[in-house]
Amino acid sequence: MKKLILVLFMIILVCSGCSSSINDKEYYFKQMNLKHLWEYSKGESQTIAFIDTGISNEVKELYQNRIIDTYNSIKYNNNVVDKHGHGTQMISIAAGSGEKDIWGIAPKSKIIVIKAIGEEGQENPASILKAIDYAISKKVDIINMSFGSFVSNSEIKNKIKLALTNNITVVASTGDYGNKDSLFPANMEGVVSVQAKDENGSKWQYSNTSKNDVAAFPGVEINSLTLDNKKVKMDGTSEATAIASGYIALLRDYYTENNINFNNNKIIKDLKSLQLTQKKKVNYIRLFKK
Template sequence: MTVAVLDSGINADHPALKGRVAKVGPDFFNSDGLRPGDKGYGVHGTAMVSDVLKVAPKARIITARVINDSHEQEILRPKDGVTPLAKGIDFAVKNGADVISLSLGGGLFSDLASSEVGAASRAVQQGVTILAGAGNSGDETNEGNFPAGYPTVIAVAATQPGGTRADFSTVRTHNTIAAPGVEIISAKNTGGYSGVDGTSPATALASGVTALMLAKNPDLTPAQTRAILMRTAQAPPGGHNPLVGAGQINAAAAVRAAGNPPRIDTAPRPYKGKMKHFASPSGTSKISHPPIEQGLLTVGLGAAGGGLLLVVCGLLLALRKKQRVAM
C-alpha cells in the first residue's frame, strides 16, 4: 500500500528511511529557502515517516513538503488561493496514494481553507483514506484543528500509557479514534532517534495501521476503513466521547476485521427531518454532548469568567466616558 506523508520534508538518507521512500515530491512550502540536507529541513517529516514504517514496514512511502519546522501550524494563503496542503493532497492522489497521513494543522474556523476541503473531498471520492492529528492544545486553549476538523478526514487523538487521553490532546466532538502519542521513539533528521509526544506520531501510527488494513483488503472504502477503526477500538467508559473518539486503536482487531468489512451505503439522499444524526457509522448523536473532564471544564469556565469581566469593565469605562461627555 502507498502512504503519502505530507509534512516538512524528510532526510531520505536516515537509516530508518533509506531505500524505503518511493518518491520525494515537490516542495509546495518553498518560502523559507531551506533545502534537503539543511539542518532545519525535514525535522518533523523524517520522524513521521519513520513512525508510519514502524507499523507498516512494507508500505510504499511518498512525500511532499507542505509545512516547515519553524511554524508547523502555519497555513500559507497564496495568491492563487490554493494552500500547500491542498496541492500536496492532489499530488498524493495523482501518485497513487492509498492513505494520506497529515500530522499537521492548526487554527480556528477562520483558518478553514476551501481549497483543502475540496482536495480532501476529491481524495476520498477516489477511495483514498485521510488521517490527521486532532491537535496538541488540549491543556491550553483547546483550539479547533484543521484538517482534522474536515468531515472527510479521520481525526486522531493521542493517548498516554494506559489508553487514556494524553493531557495535550485536543478535545473535539469530531475526534474519530486515538492512538499512542507519548514518547514515541522516532527518527531524527540529523541521525539517531528521540522520543516524540503529540497527535502527530499518533496519526502516523494510525496511518500505518490503515495501510495494514488495506493490504489485507485493498477494496476497503474510506467509510469502511473509518467504521472498522471505530468499531474495533478500545472503547472508553461510556462509549464514544470527544476526548478519544471511539477509543484507542486496536491494530490487530482492525486488520482482522478488514477481511470482512461492514456494508456502508454512502450514496447521497435527501434529509426528511426524522433522523437525529446523519453520519454512519459512529451513531453519535449530533444534538447531545457527553460530559467533559472536570479540569477542562474548570479551564473553560475560568476563561469565560475572565471574558465576562473584561466585557463588564469595558461597559463601565464606556459609560463613564459617556457621563464625562454629558457633563
C-alpha cells in the first residue's frame, strides 16, 4: 500500500507541469498571450535585419539555420563578431527559438546580422547609413534599430525613407533618458517608435516618450543571451524594440499568409489602434482576427 501511494505521488509530481505553456516562461509572454499568438504565426515568412553590434560566435551557431546573411558595415566584410553584447541580446529577444531556454517573439523568422556599431557602443553615421542600404538591397521585411541619437542625420533619414518606400518596416527605440522627446530615428514619421513598459504595463520610468510615438512594449526584466550563452535579464527601450520587431514579424507574416494587403501605414495604424502607449492591459491578439 505504501508503494502504491508513493507511485501515485510521483505521477502527480511528474504531471504537475503538463499544462505549462510558453506563457508561463516570462511575464511578458503571458501579457502578450504568446501561446495564442503563435497559433496564428511564428514569423516564418519574415526576415529581420538587426543593425547593431553583431552576434557572438556561440549564439550565431545556435541560430545558424535561420541566419541567412551577415555584413559588417564598419569594415565592409562579413565579420559580425559581437564583442559588446547588445546585438546578441536583441537577436535572442526578437527571434530566439528556445536554445539555452531563450525564446523570442518570432522564433521562425529569418535573421540578417549587420554589425554597424563598435565595440564600445559608438555609432558612426556612415556605418549606419551603409547598414540600412545593405538591408534594403537584401529586401528584408523589418529593420530593428535598438538605438537612437539626440542628433538627426539627413542622409540616414533619406535612406530610412527609401526603406519605408520599399515596404520595409523600420522599428527604433525612443531612448532610455526619461525625456519627453524621442530620439532619432524613432522620431521620424513612418518609423515604429517604441517606448518601454514595466512589469505592470505602465510606462518604464526611464523611457523617453513623445506624443507621436507609435507603440510601447515590455522592456523590463527581459531575458536574453549574453556573449557566452548565459541568460541575463535587461531593461530598456532597446529590449522593448526587439520585442516589437518580433511582434511585427508575426503580424506581417499573418497578413502575408492570409492575403491581407498591407503597407507600413496600415501596420502603424493597426499598432496605434491597440493603444499600446496608453493602456496597461493590451489585447495583442485582436489584430490577428480580422
